[in-house]
Amino acid sequence: MKKYNIILITTDQQRYDTVGELAPDYMRMPHTQYLINQGISYTNANAQCPLCVPARISIMNGKFPQTTGSTTNCETTDVMGTRNTLPDLMRQAGYQTIAIGKMHFGPQRAKHGFDEMIIPDDYYRQMQRSGSLIQPMHHGMGQNEIYPALSTVPEPMTLTSWISEQCVEYIRDRRDPSQPFFMWCSYSKPHPPFDPPEPYYSMYRGEEIADPVFGDWSDDEHAPLAFKRLRQMWGYDKISPKIIKEAKAAYYGLLTQIDYNMGRIFSALQDFDMLKDTIILFTSDHGEYLGDHHTAAKFFLHQASTHVPFILRLPPSMGHKLGGTKQDIPVTHADILPTLVNLAGGTVPEDVDGQDLMAVLEGKEKPRQYVEMVSQMGMLESIGITDGEFKYMWYLEDQCEQLFDLINDPQELKNLAGLEAYKGVQEELKQALIESEQTKKLNYVKDGKLTTIEPLNDDERHRRANPWPGYHTEYCDIDVKH
Incomplete structure (x- = not known):
């Protein structure tokens, strides 16, 4: 078997x-369009737990967050270890392995089966030791603020550019050319702060950027308690429409910068005549509300937060005719391990939850019927399930239910829960969620019903509504451009 x-x-x-x-x-x-034209676009890809670490654990071990119990930004050693992770299975299949960029492992230097890791800490240490008077992140913006700011370093000195340069150097100089390689190139953007360098900072500021969308359930009168609490805690309800549009322009600029830098990697592969023999899988760990439904960040289970791009580009030398095609089957991050390991000619452990997407495509496996989702950040708890057509969500604190028609209402503007016409769909999804969660670690089912949690007391509610000054609470209508 040829090793790609x-x-x-x-x-x-x-x-x-x-x-x-x-x-x-x-x-x-x-x-990105090149990958779409040459690859398979999975249009129903879901982040089962829209948070950085749980998504990366699923990528590494092929298991659902509900199976491992990993639903927060926790340490990863006990969950993943070093055996039968994605890179370890690649090594067993004869691959050299390297991780470049944001891994978000804990401890950060835990290799979890990689031969080599180059992480953002290396970049920041290099920048500090350079003696340069200009340093990244000196605009003072926080890691969860969506206010736009200009990068304090030029494009070649940004972390995005540095990650790409490390990938290019590996392809050109540092790999063993007698062995195939597996590389995880992990960009840390467009995660906040939204601080692209020029020309990307200004690239979309003059465009007619669409307003955020607001569901009929998203105002303070109808929103779930946990949903309202997040925007109160982090001040998302204080951001003006003007700032939201500027934030979206900066967000899009960060993505175009990543796209440009992906081109550098593709060019390096082409220089060594390797692009035609390289499998590329592109995705993201989770989404971003970006002002939709009067909030930002991720955490909850709406499409803005859980629906992610997912493109599998198979090399032309495989002789397939799948370029530019789409698949609407439900897929998750857990599918990455079995898919890539099988493409590498390796052996997939029997206890993974993910599916080999090539086996599904070839009719050897049936696609899953449902994808379950969970959000478990402190008091922001909710669980959900989707069959790709409808999505059902349950909020533990106030027992709020939401149901959305993803085909006719992909932006989830109208909550159908409780409507007589959709009672059957709601009950079907709710029962499927109950039956599945009974076998999982998270204890979301008791006596055949979805569980609840105690509401906050008055003191705790006041504290959450009045966070300490300076933590994502103050947004000024000015242009932060240094």
Whole structure:
């Protein structure tokens, strides 16, 4: 069996509607479009737990967050170890393995089966030791603020550019050319702060950027308690429409910068005549509300947060005719391990939850019927399930239920829960969620019913509504451009 090089490219916090025909017409994403034209686009890809670490654990071990119990930004050693992880299985299949970029492992230097790791800490240490008077992140913006800011370093000195340069150097100089390689290139953007360098900072500021969308359930009168609490805690309800549009322009700029840098990696592969023999899988760990439904960030289970791009580009030398095709089957991050390991000629452990997408495509496996989702950040708990047509959600604190028609209402503007016409669909999805969760670690079912949690007391509610000053609470209507 021929051994193809394999590259997994991930972004952090990229919405599904920023690629292909769903992206705004003015967005420039030629290298992402190249992958779409040559690959299989999975249009129903879901982040089962829309948070950085749980998504990466699923990528590494092929298991659902509900199976491992990993639903927060926790340490990863006990969950993943070093055996039968994605890179370890690749090594067993004869591949050299390297991780470049944001892994978000804990401890950070835990290799979890990789031969080599190059992480953002190396970049920041290099920048500090350079003695340069200009340093990244000196604009003072926080890691969860969506206010736009200009990067304090030029494009070649940004982390995005540095990650790409490390990938290019590996392809050109540092790999063993007698062995195939598996590379995970993990960009830390467009996760906040939204601070692209020029020309990307200004690239979309003059465009007619669409307003956020607001569901009939998303105002303070109708929103779930946990949903309202997040925007109160982090001040998302104080951001003006003008700032939201500028934030979206910066967000799109970060994505175009990533796209440009992906082109550098593709060019390096082409220089060594390797592009035609390289499998590339592109996805993101979760999405970003970006002002939709009066909030930002991720955590909850609406499409803006859970629906991610997912493109599998098989090399032309495999002789397939799948370029430019679409698949609407439900897929998750857990599918990455069995899919790539089988493409590498390796052996997939029997206890993984994920599916080999090639086996599904070839009719050897049936696609899953449902994808379950969970959000478990403190008091922001909710669980959900989707069959690709409808999505059902349950909020533990106030027993709020939501049901959305994803085919006719993909932006989830109308909550159908409780409507007589959709009673059957709601009950079917709810029972499927109950039956599945009974076998999982998270204890969301008791006596055949979905569980609840005690509401916050008055003191705790006041504290959450009045966080300490300076933590994502103050947004000024000025242009932070240094």
